[in-house]
Amino acid sequence: MNGKISRIIAEDVSRKFFKGKVIVVYGPRQSGKTTLIKELLREMAVSPVFLNGDDDLDVHYFDTVTASRWTQLMGEKKVVFIDEGQKIQNLGRAVKLLVDSRDDVQVVITGSSSFTLANSVEEPLTGRKFEYRLFPLSYAELAKHFGFLEESKKLELRLVYGSYPEVVTNEDGVKETLKMLADSYLYRDLMQYEGIRKPAVLEKLLRAVALQVGSEVSYNELAGLIGVSRTLVESYLKILEQAFIIFPLTSYSNNLRNEIKKGVKYYFWDNGIRNAVLNDFTPVPQRNDIGALWENYAISERMKRNAYNRADGLPYFWRTTDQMEVDYLEVCGSKIKAFEFKWNPKKKSRVTKAFTNRYPEAEVETITPENIAEWVG
Template sequence: MFESGINRVAYLEKIPTFLARKQIEVLIGSRRTGKTTLLKQFIQTLLQQSVSGKDIFYLALDHPALSGHPISEHVRNIRKLFMHDRSRKLYLFLDEVQESPNWEAELKALYDLELLKIFCSGSTSALIARQAGKLTGRQIVTTVFPLSFQEFVRFRGEPPSLSEDYKYEQMADDYLTLGGYPEQVLNPSQEYMTNLLEDILARDLARIHPIKKAHILKDLLRLVGASTGSRTSFNKLSKILGLSVDTIKEYLIYLEMAFLVKPLEKWTTSWSERVYSQKKLYLWDNGIKTLLTGYGDEESRAENAVFLELQRKNIACGYYAESDREVDFVIGSLAKPLPVEVKYLDSFDWKDKRFNGIRLFLNRFPNVENVLLITRRVEFKNAITDKTTLHAIPLWKFLWSAQNYPGMREETDHTQ
């Protein structure tokens, strides 16, 4: 056996499903979110299930000695080394697969012709976009997120009793500041986060995309961090940075592909309104926000954390807005919407003007059954109309077990 780090149970629980299907398992996500560690944990699980070590092969394709050779050549060398029959099933783990030449066609051929179960990882969603359909139907994509709050707590030691809510409140505050990059959680360091961001911008963006003014990417990211969760004006960003609107949009797409920024569209049945309305922009990790904009702004961080949890659970949502009033997130259909509002409060007053957006939404959609209000420590469940129940939930409880609340149903993975 070998050291494979702290188990990420949410992903390890999927191994039986992974092994039961033929498709290539593709892990994508930001650099240093733990994809390599996960591949090693998958290998550890196979070994514990009595799969022979001679049938399992891990290749770090960003290593100079390996990156220049086609994947099929590596597979042939593996079979030759152990004199494996072609009919013997092997398990192939390919880390940073995009570094291998012609990897898309190589994987297609291996999938079609060899008896292999293939797992691979990559640090940019360009890994999927540039395939031009070569692996359609042959791959299933799993996004590896920064640590969830549950994982964050477990990475920091034995979880306290759930009755010790004050400890969880403090850990939630720490989570909003540190974020979920595993190494940052284990050994907090501003230098580490600085190097991580530089690495992402240089290796996952400037090296791959035709960016003429790469230094502006960090300025753009800082502006996004300063207005996390706010409706974004591309024209305003264009004027501040002295770039065209089209360039701003293009750079934001690059930041999204590197798992730094994630846009949220307006919740509406009108396709054109969804496309042309302003987007809200969120960061993939609050630790990046701390690095870019410093400490404070807890409510914005809390909203960012809730958004990431919805993404982690693969729950579709949008924001609702009329003029200056809005609801942070709306889940579900027009017939049965679930509004979710994040207010990092220690006390509650329904008449507070900060709830104008929710009150407007209930006027527009009087059949709403439930409203989720994510707070700092306020907790209750009360009827606010004849048909509507307001669930006030402390942030840590929502992040710990979001699936326990109305409308929080995880959607299934899909084959690409």
Template structure:
């Protein structure tokens, strides 16, 4: 099997030979099984999937006999099919000190299957998401990866206080790749496929499978039409504040049901909620969260819109969603908004530094951004935009203007 590298493998490396159970979580079709098979071959281990009913019965009814069939390194996939997976894994961990277990499950795993309470001190958790932009480039344009990493290093050198002089090359290639990534997302099977019609079909099938398996079968959500309506509404709301009362009214959905459905979407890695940044409890929003999608390709599949980025009316929303997904790897991300509706897209806490981040297609920075700079006087700020580059001094703040793909 041809293997395409994932960055998470480097993070997992130091845990491969330790005793702790490795639990790999993440959305459906993010590449968990592929990664497990790769690690199995690397470690000369054994692989089983609990989607196989015979394996599931053996695992549940006689776990001691189950592990005797295999060697000392065992990869257990699709663990969400076993309701008492946590209890069985704890038993195996305690009984067999020489057994190294790797366990994975789809997004519904954590909700339906109690694992954490059984494996306290016995497991280390990893999350595998769809490809980020760096991984996308590794798979699609390896010759540009080194240049991309230099751009990104320059961005974070600037945030750390160093002087930088941004100069870009290969703008059209990076722009084209970013356009494909933002429209079709980072699910591995979709990224590998070159035919745009097949990409669309794969994403639509992923959306359908998510609803039928995770939502309906595992999580027992019986009102799929209402769940679909919510997903569509949230897709239109990308980057907006999530106001439960108005959304509940618009969808004619019970408030508690709405809260439950939102929780499912968060825990199955479909959406993420960004909380507000606030220091002034009187004038700044402190409760409402903004909604974004873990993968923009899935978001576009929900809407049935795969138009090229340059032609889209929601281009700004997609670019904003792209940036938040990338910068969340580097620190806590929040957004800023006052009761007077002044707003900054994101506030990144990077190594203890508060860095306001604005995401724009074209045009000048908003007065709201200047208001944040005036109020909080950060040393550095970043604006991702298409029509400007360089460093400008705004009051007491150095502001870096760079293309969106610098992140």
């Protein structure tokens, strides 16, 4: 199937144009944010003022921006598109000047760090923005583009190479593309973040997290393994979260005896990046970490789905001090859904009785390749 892959948020973002608020799209680098906005502007036949946080001249403009300079810059144009906004200081204040003086102008901002971009626009634009997150391509987007049957056949590819747009559209060069993404983004781009001073530590930390996908992480153990302080480990993990490389899953506890109350696991937003960190693109039939790959894929796809659908359920895992565990929970008020992940559909699986005895009203389900489409679609 040819043509562009439609993004789930595209229609909603399009409807928000010229509603009197700034549009902000967060997400990993290379996830398609710039492409999405340019495509929407093209469909609307709009030519924007384009400013890029990677361009020093554009960034310098924000040092002395005033309402009159905005008027000079805008001319007759009605849209300002600011890409890589996380690299621009004073962004929120400058945009506020524009929207306060021109109610006929639409500002769109994209950025690859939720923390730095949010901090720069949060206070000046409180109540004046629509926010979206755009991840690597989701199962629902891929199934709509390729068709359910064809996408089902590509499942093993997704487990190994992930779903970044350039990976999906260039299957002949996936290893090179992923290595480029990992090298340029994980190690070079992240060095620009405030607080990253030891790239070798970051690399070791990412490898350690990649090897522990699906397992509870100990900050003290990571610190000892890498040879740095626990504080530095926690700081670097937070930066990796804010850059949409990994996300945490915390433990669920109803304060019952022997439930783990402060545990955390980390997953990658994209399987391909996880495997690139480990430089391991071994095909699925030969892998000894297929359980971790399957769990990472299923949970990350569910997280994308829930984010796009603005689902209310909060994600957790569950474990007791005597090692009884449930892979993934979604909790909404008093309603609990529990899930286990099995790559082999024939392998018998059930949620541990230790959990069902404590939470008898919980819904339980095992997610396999046979029912993943319904769960993440």
